[in-house]
Amino acid sequence: MSSAGTPETDTGVRLAASLIASPHAHGGNSVAQTMLRVKMALVPATVFGFWLFGWQSFFLWALTILSCLGFEVLALRLTGSKRIKATLLDGSALLTGWLLAMSLPPWAPWWVAVLGGLIAIVVGKQVFGGVGQNVFNPAMVARVALLVSFPVPLTQWVTPLPLSLAESPDFVHSLRQFLTSMPVPDAMASASVLGYSKTELSRGVDLLHSLYSVHAPGLSWLGSRAGSFGESASLLIFGGGLYLLARGIITWHTPVAVLAGLAIPAAIGHSVDPAHYLSATVHLLSGAAMLGAFFIATDYVTSPNTATGQFVFGLGIGLLTWVIRTYGGYPEGLAFAVLLMNALTPVIDRLIKPRILGRDRKGKPLTIPESGKA
């Protein structure tokens, strides 16, 4: 037998392409682009927050993000990563910082931002092995650690003082207040709706009286009320969430389940005993409900894989949040609820799997239907 082909003499084109398995096409999606869209969805609420809470909230936001980026670089250096720049550019650390800032009191001092970044990135993410490996939502780990360790600065709310008003502190004044950790002036200190109602209830004043007294913090749809940086503009957060849904970054399962898990028990409780149970509207528009439903609970890494799993996960978060808010020691419980459900995520993923085509839910091959041959 002789050789059939004579490649040496023929004029074939030899290719240097890497011999890699199919597909040889890609949808063009990337991690950085996904993260960028999430950030874009956060922009309206964030800008509105700057306007409401002034320069100090901007410093807090910027320093939290810088801290996250800094600790990310440090952690990657220590682990000997060769992809430091690429990892920074995927935008996940930046997003963690942003979400953490959104969950903090807008006038929190500088060290809260720095410490928050350290906990979120190093403890919450890098010790697990970096992006994609963490069990708990890094921003929520930091938020809860800060709240438990430093309850006073983490519950120091201020009345919104829009930048357009004359009383709003100027750049220099805000910077000094931010860096020197001066206590919030009494005149500006306020309480969030959830915190105030909890305090009043514990003093024996029921909701019917406390919420309608002159000193009660208002519940404004437009967000001009005391609360976390990202809490105040619930409607803008909601709008950002709709954008994420429209762009296919998230699906409806998690946010709808979180909001339903919170609103349904709230509505039932409120209809039974309005004096002791806040209404569903207050629950949905207060605290981190909207931010949590659309931006925190939907975190890919720490939530279940399947649509059904995500629905169960979301319901759990909503329900636990309501339970903690209503019966727990803290006025707000979303961060705790998220962490608890994060811990359950591997279990949910183990129990809820998609059905493989041609197999039943248990993974056994389907039986051949008799009617199929008829």
Place this chain on the structure above:
Amino acid sequence: MGLMKSFERILGHNWGVHPADHKRPAADQPVRKLPLPPRVHLMLQQHVGAAARPIVLVGQKVKKGELIAAAQGNISAPLHASTSGTITAIGEITAPHSSGLPGMAISLDSDGEDAWIEMDVPANPFTLSPADIAERVAQAGIVGLGGATFPSSVKLNLGRRSGIDTLIVNGSECEPYLSCDDRLMRDKAGDIVSGIRLMLISTGAKVAKVGIEDNKPEAIATMQKAVAGFAEIVVVPVPARYPMGSDRQLIIELSGREVPSDARAADVGVIVHNVGTAYAVQQAICLGRPLIGRLMTLNGGAAATPGNYEVLFGTLISDLIALTGGQRSGTQGEIAKLVMGGPMMGSILPHTLVPVVKGTSGILLLDAREAAESDSEACIRCGRCIKACPMGLLPLEMSARIRNDDMDGASNLGLADCIACGCCAYVCPSHIPLVQYFYHAKGDLSERQRAVLRGEATKKLAQQRQSRLERAARERAEAAALRKAQRAAQQATDAAKEKEPA
């Protein structure tokens, strides 16, 4: 069923992806016949099953359509000369596979005549018996032209034996860039319908459903016109969604039946054939022509004249490119990736000196822009791969296990059910080469399975040897004992004899 389906749809399992199809303008070009190449190289293995066995000698003159290699075994296909000329070699040539490994081929120098052999044409093909049709299909060397290249006659016979009721004709052509099936349906609808009628006779199916993706309105219209007189054949437009052309997905779409994972389509009463196969059946039965060439798509950014071409099997890709006007000029004409088949499931070819085979539905000359690759990053568990997977698998979980060398874990998650359609890798924002992982794991698992079998065989041999040795030892011992007993008896008699006289 309907309720469950809509429920699953609401819950969001919209499997598959919608890649940019890049089918036009190539699909709208009229079919061109590729000029005769100087030489063809016919691979002996261009179908699923055993390779064909050469029955010609070097130096022998053959006519176009003459049998040059016979089928071997139950699952195989014969091979015919794709043009007239002289056999110049029987030996190894680079196979059209990404490994670049060689395979056996028969090389044939064209005499330029392209003269057909005498053909046996039945007077009325539609009165042939079912078995006769299947036999003629087998003789013609017809295999599944959708890319699977499974010998068609085996499927026809299987269908008849299993008593199927529905023949599904796959005209979905869901791979981007490819348009040969589209073109064939537009130009040869009548012949395809004749082929379908013959396949209906041969399989005994009562109805044929032709599934065509709705991004091919011209093909749907022509086919609908062509089936007008035949109540048993219906054309069903299906949504354009990759991988609609995959057997199991198309069967669900057209018949509502789900093939159990350990069963064949025939077990639920259906058989799937490609439109190109139907056309080849018509050519073989009505005109007596064996399968010696096919319609295929040449496409991609670096192709100078993208379109559909009638190409003889064995034509080298380098000849194909040269005879169709070469590559585009300038940097765009640089081929960054040479793909046989579609971009989603096709394989990369190592160079252009490989021949066109029966399963070649297209050759893509992808330019640098089309072939751009990104570094893969860590999985962020976004779950897009899960939503895209048409089989309901968990690609991210399987790849995580494969990375940790936990092949059994991946296998437990359903690795064997993966059809390698590439949807997961297509949507992955981290650009993880998931299909590569799955191929690797499947290879590893089958290697291990072979090792287990080998181990068992060795063990069996060792046990046999052991028992053989034991038996030999036992026999030796018995023989020794026997000898000893005889000697003792002898001594006893000797002693007795000695005693006696005394």
